[in-house]
Amino acid sequence: MKELEKRILEGTHLLKDNIIRVDSFLNHQIDVAFLNEIAKEFKKRFSDVKVDKILTIEASGIAIAVIASQQFDNTPVVFAKKTLSKNLDKNFYFEKVFSFTKDTTYDIMVSKKYITEGENVLIIDDFLANGKASLALCDIVKKAKANVVGVGVVIEKANQLGRTRLEQAGIRIESLARVDIKDDGIRFK
């Protein structure tokens, strides 16, 4: 998506800290009209699959997932909750996720009521980097005996291992911008 690449370039000042900044439209302030364009693009990419449920992770995946849902006949959205506490509630699926950016491990949890056997689940998130969060969501879907029809992310950090890890696990991945961060700037693949 050209407009997405433009916005990524506008927000990102690589000389300063090498971080992709999308807080003006995606993960702090949200441009809802632009999210609608993103949602249409997800629908285009996944027009060939049946989607019974959209699964995402709090907090910045939620806005993208609910606007995407409108393109998939308002299919229900479930967002995994993050928790630091040891929680053994048997009504939930749990997975551990290691976050490199925060250098910490957290649990994500999804109620067993809301992902059920045989459902076709589309996973939606803002970023794909090392793939740990997406794979944890996939593992929850598998525990529920449901099917992952694909993972759709707005921005893929193409110099990290996320895509490789998902493809090795047999998961289809669609990203709307593939960003390669080099010392001298950003390139799109």
Place this chain on the structure above:
Amino acid sequence: MKELEKRILEGTHLLKDNIIRVDSFLNHQIDVAFLNEIAKEFKKRFSDVKVDKILTIEASGIAIAVIASQQFDNTPVVFAKKTLSKNLDKNFYFEKVFSFTKDTTYDIMVSKKYITEGENVLIIDDFLANGKASLALCDIVKKAKANVVGVGVVIEKANQLGRTRLEQAGIRIESLARVDIKDDGIRFK
């Protein structure tokens, strides 16, 4: 909203733990079609005010705020981030919120870039209970020299002090269901 009251009754089993459960449609699984009805009701309630921005708080406010935005000409949404860490970044507004349900104090933060002087801000959230979170959002809007045009919540716990506190602060509050929890069940006001 009659449909909202019906759903609150369906999800809530007061004999068990006296907690209002809306995780089947609002704060874990999200019914996007129903959120659209909620959004239309917010538009009806606040049809008399100019809204330049919608402010909410992660995580469960986000879905409601972005779908509400579609009824207000896709006005930008900003969600306050919760943080437990001592953060002194001068580019952000900070407020402390004490959570009774979690018995802990956390900071919320909003970038100074995204709430600006003179803007008309509508605050949207899932619950109003003791009002602490809503008042903290109002304080951030005031620090930015912007105007709170109102607070819209899906569910108000009418036996707690939130409404009184907001009204004493001169803030207009609209709630789509006013729930009074008694020992023998739920009543709607």
